[in-house]
Structures are given as C-alpha cells and as structure tokens.
Amino acid sequence: MFGRVRFVLNETSHPGNVGSAARAIKTMGFGRLVLAAPRAGAGILRDPEAIALASGADDVLANALVLPDLDAALQGVSWAVALSARSREYGPPNADPRESAALAVEHAGQGDAVAFVFGSERTGLSNADVERCNALVHIPANPEYSSLNLSQAVQLIAWEMRMACLAHERGHAPGAALATAPAVLSPGAAQHEALATRDDVEGMLAHLERALVDLDFLDPDNPKKLMTRLRRLFAKSHLAREEVNILRGIAKHILERRMRR
Template sequence: MMKPEAVDVLKNIRVVLARPSHPGNIGSAARAMKTMGLTRLTLVAPRDFPSAEANTLASGAVDVLEQAQVCASLSDALADVTLAAALTSRRREIAAPLLTPRDAAGELLACAAQGQQVALVFGNETFGLSIEEVEQCNLLVTIPGNPDYFSLNLAQAVQVLAYELFSQTGYGLDALRQPVEHASHAQVEGFYQHLEHTLQQIGFFERRPPDRLMRRLRTLFNRSRLQREEIDILRGMLKQIERHAPAQPPQP
C-alpha cells in the first residue's frame, strides 16, 4: 500500500512561538508539529535560533526548522492570518471566546479549509503571552488539566493542539492496517468438519452431546470472523493432534 499524503488543509495552519527562550523547545515543537502533519513554523524574536540543540531535538523534523520564518513581532507573524488562536493557561480579562483544543479545532480547520491562513500562537516558556499579544488573536484556547498541578512544556502544548487538529481531519488508519483476507464459507465449513472429526478421534465427545458441543464451538469461532491464515493454522494444529492422539476404539 502506498504511503498516504499529508492532509492538505493543514498547510494553511502555522504554529507561532512568541519569544521562545530555549532552542531545545523549538526543536521539540518542530518534531511535535511534523508528527501531526503541520510544517509551517514561525518564530517571533527567538533568543537562540538557529542552533545545534534545536536541530538535535527536532530529530527528523529539521526541515521544519530550516523553513521556519523568523519575525521581529507578533504583528508581523500574523500579517496575513485571518484566524489566530492564543494558547493560554491564565484567566484573561478580554472578551475573546475561551475554548478547549477539541472545541477550537473544528473552527480552525473550517477556516483553513476555505484557504484562509490560521495561526496557533504560543507564548514564552516562562511568562506566556503578554496581554498585548493575546489581544491580537481571535480565540483563546486553554488545555484543561489538573488544577492542583498543571505544567505543560511548550512542545507538549504544541503536541496537544496539533493532535486535536489532526484527529479531526478524518485521516484514517487504513495505511497502518494489515490487509485481511477473511475465510470463505466453504473454508470455514471445512474447518468445522475437520474439528469434529478430530474431537471424535481423541474421544472428546465421550459422554458429551456432539451436536450441542459443535453448535457452541461454531458460535465461538463465528464471533471472531476467521481469517484464511487462521484457518490454516487451526487445521495444522488439528493434523498434529490427530497424528499424536492414540486411536480410540469405535463407539458401540
């Protein structure tokens, strides 16, 4: 099976890191993004970029760092954006809607699907977004967590938002599933006949009603929708049992 392409709608969504202070977090955020199909990274006044530490923690996502846009201000980073979501963990005294990542994802994706530019805006690791930066965004998004201890790393927060977006794109798991060939009716019936013959040979039906037991066994195996390979395995087991089972005297 051919490797599927990334979801096109995600190309209109960028991650904006405002004033990141640790290059390792930039690299880890790039890795989190690429894992979920996001490739557009914008950095606002980063303290240390580019850097070897960022490249190391990006692992296979160095290309995201190499294509990253660096801006002097958040205003510059959002110049062509029509919908910006500010990530915050603090109560803000502004009227922008406050949503969870799951609730916000639908609106963000719908906007991106129309060809508009969307931004997820994350603040500095220590201080978060300033009130002036939050006021430049349309939505407030908060990741809910333990009120007694809530301390997400910047890259972890990026991962949560990226996952919620990706999970709502309808991207299936078919590419990861092994192809399955279910057994035909004739193959299953052949197995049941073989099973009944083997159970008779080893004396399993002695003092037991064979018809009733076979009905129960049919019900058991029918629930699993046997695959062709499984039929081959089971019949191979039956052949080995027959080969080593002592001969039973004929029933009177």
C-alpha cells in the first residue's frame, strides 16, 4: 500500500524543500519522491542543504526520481491529486485532504499507483498541471494567514495518507470523511474493473481531440474550453480501462470513416 504512493514536486527550486519533503514522507512510512523538472536539475538531490534537511532520509533522496516533466512523473498513475492554494474555474473535482487520502487508499488498495502533486514554491501549479490530475485539494488553513511551506504541505498530506493506509490495513473505513465525499470522486461501480491509468486517459483525450477536429466540431484555432470541460467530465466519470478503449474505438472509427470519404 505505502509503496504505491508517490509524492511529486513539480518545478521545485529550493534544495531545502526537497530535503525536508524527503524527511516528511519517510517519517510517515513512504519513500517514493519524484521531482518533475526541478529548476536546478538532478544536482538538487546532492545539494548540501537538501542532504542536511533530509536529516536521515538519505535513502529517500538517493532513490528519488528526477524526470523531465509532469507527464513523465505521472506515468503509470491511475489517481493523481493536485495540491493548490488557489481555486480554479475549470479543472477536476475538489476534495479536502482527508477525502483525497481516503480515495487514494481505495485506488492503492486495488493495486493502482497514486500520486500527490505539489507545485513550485513561487507559482504553484499551472491550470494545465491541475487538469492533468483527478482531484484538486486545498488545505483549509487559517484564511488570514494561509501560507504553507512546500514541505509542510507534503508533511500534512503524508500524515493523512498514513492514517488512511493504517485504517485500511485494520479493515476500517479510511476515515469518516469518505462517507460524505462527493460521489463523483469515488471509483463506485468501476471498483471491480481495471481502472484506466492517467496515461490511458491522456491517450484517449488526444485521440478524441483529433476526431473532433476532423468532424469540424472542434476548431483548433479557437478551441475555447471544450477539451478542458471534457477532461473535467472524464475526471468525474472515473473511467475503467475498457471504457477508455470504447471511446478510443469511437474516435478511431470517426477518423477512418472521414478518411474513406
């Protein structure tokens, strides 16, 4: 269970935050730290400040992955949660930290990889980054002073995940919040099917976009928010792999038929 959870730091710039994040997740029993496009490159893991603030979590730093972008960091992930201090007009459904942990444990319990994605210290996650995830989480801090350090946010989420994982191992519900979590976020009826990974859904969306352009339903020069809204729709739907294959089959048939004509 613990090994299926990865913590992704996207475009982070401060070595101290990387070391502190490594320490934060190790204290909660996790060990998968992924850096997507860190500003200082792979050398950030060897920075003396990162090593000092890891404070014994050297193994987490040594095993951390440094990847070129967020897409690579989320490869193979079925359930990704974006952490942001800002609400978004468009994007995936919202959940609070406890709900997101309970839902992540549901997925991890089925053998799926899950990820929590944290943005850069200065700008956080872009809208495009958030749209790559299945849920958006805002930590409900003091509204008069809601400034959380990156590693503090990682620590909070890692603690919620630990509590949810331990509850799952004891055979209990992963938190009372699950009972009141929005139904659209739950795997629901799809829980006995093979769930689509994020890679499956991204491939389907690209395929569907080509079909919609070919049908003249989508104007690539003036796309407006169509694909963004479809991303949100499919995030709510929580697709199984077979459902993704059906949608790709439809897109393929549209493209082939238009080509024949």
